[in-house]
Amino acid sequence: xxxxxxxxxxxxxxxxxxxxxxxxxxxxxxxxxxxxxxxxxxxxxxxxxxxxxxxxxxxxxxxxxxxxxxxxxxxxxxxxxxxxxxxxxxxxxxxxxxxxxxxxxxxxxxxxxxxxxxx
Numbered sequence: 366x367x368x369x370x371x372x373x374x375x376x377x378x379x380x381x382x383x384x385x386x387x388x389x390x391x392x393x394x395x396x397x398x399x400x401x402x403x404x405x406x407x408x409x410x411x412x413x414x415x416x417x418x419x420x421x422x423x424x425x426x427x428x429x430x431x432x433x434x435x436x437x438x439x440x441x442x443x444x445x446x447x448x449x450x451x452x453x454x455x456x457x458x459x460x461x462x463x464x465x466x467x468x469x470x471x472x473x474x475x476x477x478x479x480x481x482x483x484x
Contacts, residue, residue, distance in 0.1 A: 390449070393418045394440050398453045401437035408458045412436035415450075415479070416465040417443045423466040443470055446478035454482055 366389040378385045388403055390396035397418070414431045416424040418440030431438040436459070439450050454462065462479055464471050 394442070394447045395449045397438065397440045398449045401439060401453055401457070405437055405457060407456050410436045410457050410459050412461045412463060413454060413457055413459040414438045414463045414465060415441055415471060415475070417441060417470040419443055420470065423470060427463075427465045441471060441475050444472045444474060446475050451478070451482060454479065 366387070369389075370387070375385055375387060386403075388396065388400045390399045412431075412434050413436050414427050416427055416438060418424070419442060424438060424440060428438055437453075437457070439453060441447065441450055464476060464479075
């Protein structure tokens with residue numbers, strides 16, 4: 366949102382590329398979902414990557430891999446699966462979900478909640 370990237374910066378970017386779009390959510394988790402929804406059609410990806418949104422190293426590391434494999438990177442708080450992320454996972458219906466990081470950053474409870482989306 367404008368609180369993170371100001372409208373002045375967006376205006377400056379339009380000097381380089383006229384088609385500058387803002388994708389935002391109410392928090393980093395819903396912003397990742399909004400970006401995924403704006404980029405990927407339902408049932409169109411084979412891989413989705415999950416990383417903690419509370420620290421940047423894992424997400425930063427897997428970002429290029431997600432881009433190369435044409436799969437979104439979704440963020441979670443670490444100990445829970447936000448409803449918006451669960452809904453996006455169901456919409457995408459990937460064949461593989463890759464959780465990046467150990468159980469200290471993305472808990473087994475999140476893993477179990479993701480698995481429960483596909484009974």
